[in-house]
Amino acid sequence: xxxSTHELKSKIIESLKLQDITPDxxxxxxxxxxxxxxxxxxxxxxxxxLLEKDYGIVIKDIEEGRPAFRSVKTLADFIAAKRxx
Amino acid sequence: MNEVSIFAASVVNPADLxxxxxxxxxxxxxxxxxxxxxxxxLAVESLxxxxxxxxxxxxxxxxxxxxxxxxxxxSFWQGWNGVGGPSPTLFAxxxxxxxxxxxxxHYKLTGPNLCFVGDDQIVLPEAFDLIRRGEAxxxxxxxxxxxxxxxxxxxxxxxxxxxWAIFLKRGDGLHKLREFDRDMKALxxxxxxxxSAV
Amino acid sequence: MREPVVAIAGCGAVSAVGCGLESLLxxxxxxxxxxxxxxxxxxxxxxxxxxxxxxRDQDDEDPAWLLAREALQQAVGAAKTIKIPPQKIxxxxxxxxxxIEALERVSxxxxxxxxxxxxxxxxxxxxxxxxxxGIRGPVQAVSVACVSGLVALSQGVKLIRRGAADAVFVVGxxxxxxxxxxxxTALKAIDPAGCRPFDAARSGLSPGEAGAAIMLxxxxxxxxxxxxxxGYGGSNDANHLTGPSRDGSGLARAIRLALDSAxxxxxxxxxxxxxxxxxxxxxxxxxxxxxxxxGEACPPVSGAKGMLGHTLGAAGVIETIICTLAMKEKFLPGxxxxxxxxxxxPKSLVRRPRAADRLKNVLKLNTGFGGMNGALIxxxx
Numbered sequence: 214x215x216x217s218t219h220e221l222k223s224k225i226i227e228s229l230k231l232q233d234i235t236p237d238x239x240x241x242x243x244x245x246x247x248x249x250x251x252x253x254x255x256x257x258x259x260x261x262x263l264l265e266k267d268y269g270i271v272i273k274d275i276e277e278g279r280p281a282f283r284s285v286k287t288l289a290d291f292i293a294a295k296r297x298x
Numbered sequence: 299m300n301e302v303s304i305f306a307a308s309v310v311n312p313a314d315l316x317x318x319x320x321x322x323x324x325x326x327x328x329x330x331x332x333x334x335x336x337x338x339x340l341a342v343e344s345l346x347x348x349x350x351x352x353x354x355x356x357x358x359x360x361x362x363x364x365x366x367x368x369x370x371x372x373s374f375w376q377g378w379n380g381v382g383g384p385s386p387t388l389f390a391x392x393x394x395x396x397x398x399x400x401x402x403x404h405y406k407l408t409g410p411n412l413c414f415v416g417d418d419q420i421v422l423p424e425a426f427d428l429i430r431r432g433e434a435x436x437x438x439x440x441x442x443x444x445x446x447x448x449x450x451x452x453x454x455x456x457x458x459x460x461x462w463a464i465f466l467k468r469g470d471g472l473h474k475l476r477e478f479d480r481d482m483k484a485l486x487x488x489x490x491x492x493x494s495a496v
Numbered sequence: 497m498r499e500p501v502v503a504i505a506g507c508g509a510v511s512a513v514g515c516g517l518e519s520l521l522x523x524x525x526x527x528x529x530x531x532x533x534x535x536x537x538x539x540x541x542x543x544x545x546x547x548x549x550x551x552r553d554q555d556d557e558d559p560a561w562l563l564a565r566e567a568l569q570q571a572v573g574a575a576k577t578i579k580i581p582p583q584k585i586x587x588x589x590x591x592x593x594x595x596i597e598a599l600e601r602v603s604x605x606x607x608x609x610x611x612x613x614x615x616x617x618x619x620x621x622x623x624x625x626x627x628x629x630g631i632r633g634p635v636q637a638v639s640v641a642c643v644s645g646l647v648a649l650s651q652g653v654k655l656i657r658r659g660a661a662d663a664v665f666v667v668g669x670x671x672x673x674x675x676x677x678x679x680x681t682a683l684k685a686i687d688p689a690g691c692r693p694f695d696a697a698r699s700g701l702s703p704g705e706a707g708a709a710i711m712l713x714x715x716x717x718x719x720x721x722x723x724x725x726x727g728y729g730g731s732n733d734a735n736h737l738t739g740p741s742r743d744g745s746g747l748a749r750a751i752r753l754a755l756d757s758a759x760x761x762x763x764x765x766x767x768x769x770x771x772x773x774x775x776x777x778x779x780x781x782x783x784x785x786x787x788x789x790x791g792e793a794c795p796p797v798s799g800a801k802g803m804l805g806h807t808l809g810a811a812g813v814i815e816t817i818i819c820t821l822a823m824k825e826k827f828l829p830g831x832x833x834x835x836x837x838x839x840x841x842p843k844s845l846v847r848r849p850r851a852a853d854r855l856k857n858v859l860k861l862n863t864g865f866g867g868m869n870g871a872l873i874x875x876x877x
Contacts, residue, residue, distance in 0.1 A: 229330060229387075230327075230329030230330045231326055231327070231329060232321075232325075232326050232327070232328055232329045233322065233326060234326065251326075253736065255386055255387050255390060255683070256387075258386035258387075258682065258683060258684060259385065259386055259387050261382075262382040262383060262385065262386070262682075263382070264382075265381060265382035265383075266380070266381045266382040275684055354734075355731065355749065359732070365617060366594070366617065366618055366639060368599075368616065368617070371593075371596065371599060371675070372599065372603075374675075374679070375599055375600070375603055375675060376603070378674075378678055383541065383678070383681070383682055384678055384679070384682050385682065386682040386683050386684075389678075389679035389680075389682050389683060390683075390865065392593075392675075392679060393592055393639070393641050393865055393866070394592075394618075394639040395639060395640045395641050395864070395865075395866050395868070396865070396866060398640070398732070398866050398868070399732075399865065399866025399867055399868070400866075402732040402733075402734040402866070402867055403734050403735065403736065403867070405734075406734045407732060407734060408731055408732050408733070408734050408746060408749065409731065409732065410730040410731065410732075411640060411647075411730060411732055411866075411868050412638075412640070412647065412651075413638065413639055413640045413647075414619075414636060414637060414638060414639070415617070415618040415619045415637040415638075415639050416618075416619035416622075416636070416637055417619075420636065424651075427654060427658065431654075433730075433753075452599065452602050452613070452616075453613065453616060453617065
């Protein structure tokens with residue numbers, strides 16, 4: 214089941230405590246790491262926790278999550294594919 | 299020249315986190331800092347220093363905290379049993395010196411760092427020594443005291459949250475530092491009075 | 497007037513390779529692995545159960561006191577011929593988590609003595625250690641992440657140089673705890689195969705614990721070891737909270753400051769004892785810093801964290817003690833856990849212990865979360 218990118222963006226903002234930004238200001242395809250939103254390695258780990266807490270997805274190896282974390286869209290697709298039904 | 303002076307001083311508490319014009323200058327990621335680091339960083343920002351004329355590797359940071367990072371430690375540990383485990387971000391702040399990292403990153407200060415646990419009396423003499431020995435030309439001094447309601451249930455302490463900051467520099471300033479000047483809190487009050495009188 | 501020279505008068509240690517300097521020396525000579533599986537961390541919530549545990553009851557409620565007191569007792573004993581009035585003896589404690597065990601106990605509703613709870617606070621732990629041994633001079637509790645030990649040693653030197661004390665006991669302690677292992681697990685920073693400093697296949701650290709103590713003294717008072725603290729440098733990368741500066745420039749600056757303060761050039765350094773945590777980032781950064789300072793002429797380098805684990809606040813102190821043992825006994829410690837050096841790692845890495853003809857000047861490095869770097873130079877007259 215597809216997860217709404219708006220909902221995912223809200224969760225990312227909340228979990229990473231980003232200031233002065235609304236879901237509408239995050240582009241679906243913009244890079245999350247490096248440029249774009251400028252997240253770092255600790256944020257990646259925090260997103261791994263988010264995936265388990267909110268979607269029941271356990272990522273054993275951070276490398277497995279890397280392609281999924283490229284953008285909000287890739288993350289939403291990853292969740293739709295992996296979340297337990 | 300052997301004189302060291304207080305150039306600026308500030309005091310902040312959690313109510314000041316609502317001062318959006320200052321907080322906005324501290325960046326989009328300010329929200330992820332723990333309260334202790336937020337207060338320390340805000341106290342330094344409130345000094346309204348302009349480092350542009352300075353060699354950043356000649357500015358030290360000297361921090362002391364009353365109870366280390368214990369309030370954050372308690373938060374981290376309480377998250378231990380949650381689904382997904384404890385927060386990696388929070389763990390990064392379970393060190394008394396975490397605020398030093400934040401201050402160094404924000405102002406690009408690459409000089410020497412000191413961090414103590416205990417009362418505020420240690421900060422100024424040690425910062426003064428750094429400057430006197432020639433290891434730094436200026437020093438950002440911070441004392442922060444954060445005791446959460448949760449921590450106060452565990453150790454005999456009263457809930458509190460404040461941070462004091464003083465910038466010491468070689469040469470002239472608002473107040474020449476004397477040997478017995480150790481009480482950061484009192485000195486911040488004194489500086490505030492001096493500035494108000496001007 | 498010449499500033500006093502500060503020398504090492506006595507040491508004490510307890511760690512994964514045993515209790516006492518003799519055990520530590522034997523372990524270094526025989527390349528003994530101190531890491532081992534621990535029942536306490538065998539739950540899947542922890543990334544690995546391979547840790548460097550000291551020979552103590554892992555269920556003790558006040559391990560910080562236990563380990564610190566033991567080490568300090570040894571150091572006091574080693575220097576008992578030196579007579580200094582108690583008011584001129586100081587104590588500096590280096591620890592990141594003090595007795596964090598108490599927080600775990602109280603949170604779980606388990607019994608916890610008042611003393612154990614008191615030692616949750618570093619400054620109170622320091623006060624109690626000073627009181628226990630009749631130390632009545634200045635007492636400081638230093639906590640600067642994994643560079644604490646070196647900062648504490650430099651503080652000891654400062655106290656003596658400005659006449660606030662004639663001798664200072666620098667005590668480093670940190671204990672294995674669910675708190676710390678859980679934290680490193682959350683950061684995915686642990687190598688389940690055990691810490692492999694500078695190895696091509698390295699993937700993280702191993703948690704460890706230790707108590708270590710060094711008595712610093714003005715060198716005109718008796719100094720049996722003849723080893724002095726000749727220089728020190730500290731700096732900050734100002735880059736990222738848990739990731740060191742990409743190019744090692746911060747650590748290189750700290751080394752340069754240490755060399756300048758010791759009035760030594762890089763060619764005069766005979767051995768480097770690295771921080772070498774075994775994480776991808778740290779060891780790469782450290783290799784770059786060493787390349788910047790020494791070019792292709794890097795002196796022998798080794799690291800102890802593959803043997804003892806990462807002992808956090810105790811690391812700077814116990815690793816300095818390792819340097820002094822090496823200097824006195826004229827040998828180079830090996831680097832346990834290192835099999836295939838990574839590309840870019842110093843060519844002069846020492847894998848297994850071997851004799852050294854000259855160990856006059858030794859450089860000890862540590863770095864810590866928050867971008868902090870420390871470099872200490874020891875000299876043997």
